[in-house]
Amino acid sequence: MNFDLVLESLRDALLLPEIESRPVPIDERFVQIPPERLREAVAVLVNNLELRHLSTITGQDTGQGIELLYHFWHGNGLTLCTTVPYEKPTVDTLMALIPAAAFYEAEVTEMLGVTFVGNADPGPLFLPDDWDGDPPLRKQNAHG
Amino acid sequence: MIGTATLLSESRMRMDRVKIPIGPQHPLLKEPLAFQVTAEGERIVESTLRLGYVHRGIERLCQERTYVQNLHLLERVCGICSHVHTTTYCQAAEALLGLQVPLRGLYLRTLLCELERVHSHLLWFGVLAENIGFTTIFMHAWRDREIALDIMEELSGGRVTHAVNVIGGVRIDIGEAQFQTIISRLYDLESQVHGFLELVEQERTFRARTRDVGHLSAEQVRQYCAVGPVARASGVDVDVRRDAPYAAYNRVPVRVITNDRGDVWARAMVRAQETIESLRLCHQLLIGLPDGPTAVRAPRRVPAGEVVSRAEAPRGEVIYYIRSDGSDQPARVKIRTPTLPSLMTLPDQLRGVHTADISSVLSGVDLCIACADR
Numbered sequence: 106m107n108f109d110l111v112l113e114s115l116r117d118a119l120l121l122p123e124i125e126s127r128p129v130p131i132d133e134r135f136v137q138i139p140p141e142r143l144r145e146a147v148a149v150l151v152n153n154l155e156l157r158h159l160s161t162i163t164g165q166d167t168g169q170g171i172e173l174l175y176h177f178w179h180g181n182g183l184t185l186c187t188t189v190p191y192e193k194p195t196v197d198t199l200m201a202l203i204p205a206a207a208f209y210e211a212e213v214t215e216m217l218g219v220t221f222v223g224n225a226d227p228g229p230l231f232l233p234d235d236w237d238g239d240p241p242l243r244k245q246n247a248h249g
Numbered sequence: 250m251i252g253t254a255t256l257l258s259e260s261r262m263r264m265d266r267v268k269i270p271i272g273p274q275h276p277l278l279k280e281p282l283a284f285q286v287t288a289e290g291e292r293i294v295e296s297t298l299r300l301g302y303v304h305r306g307i308e309r310l311c312q313e314r315t316y317v318q319n320l321h322l323l324e325r326v327c328g329i330c331s332h333v334h335t336t337t338y339c340q341a342a343e344a345l346l347g348l349q350v351p352l353r354g355l356y357l358r359t360l361l362c363e364l365e366r367v368h369s370h371l372l373w374f375g376v377l378a379e380n381i382g383f384t385t386i387f388m389h390a391w392r393d394r395e396i397a398l399d400i401m402e403e404l405s406g407g408r409v410t411h412a413v414n415v416i417g418g419v420r421i422d423i424g425e426a427q428f429q430t431i432i433s434r435l436y437d438l439e440s441q442v443h444g445f446l447e448l449v450e451q452e453r454t455f456r457a458r459t460r461d462v463g464h465l466s467a468e469q470v471r472q473y474c475a476v477g478p479v480a481r482a483s484g485v486d487v488d489v490r491r492d493a494p495y496a497a498y499n500r501v502p503v504r505v506i507t508n509d510r511g512d513v514w515a516r517a518m519v520r521a522q523e524t525i526e527s528l529r530l531c532h533q534l535l536i537g538l539p540d541g542p543t544a545v546r547a548p549r550r551v552p553a554g555e556v557v558s559r560a561e562a563p564r565g566e567v568i569y570y571i572r573s574d575g576s577d578q579p580a581r582v583k584i585r586t587p588t589l590p591s592l593m594t595l596p597d598q599l600r601g602v603h604t605a606d607i608s609s610v611l612s613g614v615d616l617c618i619a620c621a622d623r
Contacts, residue, residue, distance in 0.1 A: 130344035132493060133557040158474050158487075160559075161585035163570045176568060176585075180492060182557050205474035205590055231301040231622060241309060 108134050111154060111183060118149045133182035135174075140187045143175075144197040147185070150177060151202045159203050164213035166244045171217050175199075189219060198224035216242040265289055269604070273302045277380060277608055280618035284595075284611075288604050296599045298592060304622040311582035316342055316416060316551055319579070324410050326584060327620040329369050332361045333562040334584075335414035337569045340495055341558035342416045345551050345573055352497070354418030354543040359497040360534045361401065361413050362560075363527040367438070368397040369563035369615075370520045370527075374445060377517065377612040381458045386448065393441040396434050403427065418544025423535075432535060439528045446521040449514070459514035463598040463610035466511055473593045477565020478523065479614060481507045482515035489561040496560075501533045513613035520615075549577045562587055564615055586620035 108126075112134075116124050119142055126136045138146045150156040156179045163174040171194050175185040189196055198221040199206040210221040211228035218240035221227065229236065239245075271277060271284035281302035287295045307326055311319050323338050324331045336358055343350060350358075375390035398408045404421055405411035413419050423431075448455060465475070470483045480487055488505040490498045506522040508515040553575035559568050565587030572581040591614045598610050 130554075130556045131340065131495075131558055135555070157471050160474070160566065160568045161583070161589075163581070163583040165572065165581045165583075174570065174583075176557060176570065178559075178566075182493075182559070184557065203474065204472045205593055208589055208593055209585075229301070230299070231304045233301065241306065 108181060108183065111150070111156070111179070112136065114153055115146055115149055118153065119145055129182075129184070131182075133184060135184045135186050138185050138187050140173075140189050140196045143173075143185065143187050144199065144202070147175070147199050147202055150183075150185075154179075156183070157203065159199070159205055159209070162206070162209040162213055164217040164219060164242065166217060166242060168244065170194075171219055173213065173219065194218055195220045195222055197222050200224055216240055218243060266294070271607070273299075277611060278616075278618075279376065280616070282616070282618045286599065286604075286607065291604050293599045293602050293604060293607070296596045298595065300592070300618070300622055302622070303619045307623045308582055308584060311579055313578070315549070315577045316579065317549070319582070320414065320416070321412070323582075323584075324412060326623055327562075327586070327617055328409055329372060329617055330365055330562045330564070330567075330620070331410045332365045332413060333560050333567060335412075336362060336496065337558045337560040337567050338571075338582075339414045339416050340560070341556045341569050341571045342547070342551060344556045344558065345554050345571070346416070346547055347552075348417050348545055348547055350418045351542045351545060352539045353422075353541045355497040356500075356534050356538050357419045357421060357423065357543060358414060359501070360531060361404070361411060361419075362496065363530045363534065364397050364401050366527045366563045367442075367524050367531070368394050368401070370524045371397065371442075373520060373563075373612075373615045374517070376615075377459075377513075377609070380608040380612045381455075383455065386445075386455075389441075390445065393438060396438045396441075400431050400434060403431075415544055415547070417547040418542070420544065422543050423538070428535060428538075432532065435528055435531055439525060442521065442524045442528065446518075446525065449517045449521050455517075456514060458606075458609055459512065459517060459613070460510075461512050461514075462602065462606045463513045463613050464511050465594055465598055469594060469597055470511075473590050473597075475565070475590045475594050476587045477562070477591070478516055478519045479591050479594065480565065481505065482519045483511035484509040487566070489559050489566050493559060495558075497534065500537070501530050503530065513609045516613045516615075550575065551577070551579070564588055564591065564617060564620075584623055586617065586623070588615075588617045588621040592616065592621060 158178040160176040170188045170190045172188045177183040211230040214227045269286045273281040273283045283299040285297050323334045326334045371394035375387040378386035402408045405413045465483045467484045470480045470485045490503040551573040555572045568585045570583040574580040
């Protein structure tokens with residue numbers, strides 16, 4: 106699928122002409138989306154463009170907030186990036202659009218403390234039931 | 250006083266829905282995973298699963314080690330497809346460093362990827378056979394898998410963890426004498442795998458245990474973003490080797506195998522045919538092996554940046570995301586292995602299945618729990 110068409114569709118549907126993209130090796134494009142518009146952006150990919158393959162969600166603590174990377178695949182890689190603040194680390198769930206988001210969201214929730222609004226089963230999936238520490242991939246936690 | 254009739258009806262009601270725990274430790278599972286299956290009589294109505302019993306925190310550990318040390322760690326994400334993890338990782342690091350791996354290095358890297366697929370698929374075939382009661386086939390499949398393991402051991406020194414990849418290429422090379430013996434053993438293996446394919450196609454009991462069991466439609470595959478042989482056995486034509494060629498796959502085109510049935514039998518067919526295709530690729534790689542060096546020297550520090558790297562593991566697409574802050578340690582390494590989306594398909598596959606077929610369904614997916622847990 107032509108990446109320019111994807112970017113154009115996102116800009117038109119979200120009425121956000123300022124959406125920017127950047128190339129990332131290997132053959133991947135990263136597109137920055139505000140967290141409150143993320144669900145809409147994914148709805149455009151899934152419903153308008155039949156772009157349904159979500160490879161995974163990467164969460165990372167960048168020091169400025171928690172960055173979420175939604176890695177899609179359409180013959181080339183397409184990643185939607187969004188950053189949620191430490192004070193309110195929430196974003197809408199994608200489970201109604203892509204059921205595969207279930208495990209990926211649960212993992213980001215337990216490893217980084219991000220809440221996916223509407224995800225009825227947020228884990229735990231990998232951590233022990235009695236884990237009472239901070240989310241282990243946060244930088245400012247008891248593990249350094 | 251409670252009459253016998255009341256007792257019987259209560260007992261029948263209790264039998265109506267039974268929760269069966271499978272795992273985390275269970276003879277059916279080769280690795281720890283907790284399943285809970287709810288059955289009505291002999292039919293499964295729902296199932297839930299819980300991971301984490303072999304979660305080792307590898308992503309976090311990667312942030313505390315250098316790029317070179319991580320090679321050793323990432324080879325141990327999986328005990329079956331160890332080479333594809335370092336392949337995906339190395340090509341990510343090489344992209345950040347702007348390194349051009351010599352062609353001979355890429356060919357040898359790809360050769361190991363295909364030998365690994367052969368041994369993984371034969372291992373899987375043996376596990377499926379054992380779990381549905383074909384102990385003889387299990388023994389034959391694992392006996393023949395030894396041919397692939399022996400070749401990998403000769404090339405690398407290791408049967409399962411090969412430590413072949415380095416950032417910038419591979420650390421092994423292949424001589425003329427080795428070349429001849431490997432080629433002849435690959436022919437032997439191919440004739441054995443043709444026998445397995447015939448068995449899957451025609452053996453009456455094998456078909457009875459696997460056909461129309463664990464069905465997944467193409468739409469279900471797309472919903473759960475499943476990959477690899479599970480997707481291809483439901484008619485979804487995806488393969489990273491063809492769709493985004495890496496290593497030497499742009500020089501040895503891959504014939505992607507699909508099947509439309511979507512059941513355990515189709516998964517067995519796809520994997521058996523893929524094994525033959527992998528052996529064909531091994532021949533092509535060996536015959537076309539170019540001369541020259543196998544690796545280039547890589548600097549310790551990796552320039553700041555991000556990279557997303559994909560490869561086709563024996564179970565499907567594996568994806569690595571790496572962020573570098575310019576130091577000799579990565580700031581973030583994210584790994585998604587193909588078993589994770591396959592696991593999400595299991596409740597759909599198990600719904601309506603006879604309890605005796607749980608073993609076929611779980612085996613059919615080719616679970617690698619250590620991979621999924623990381």
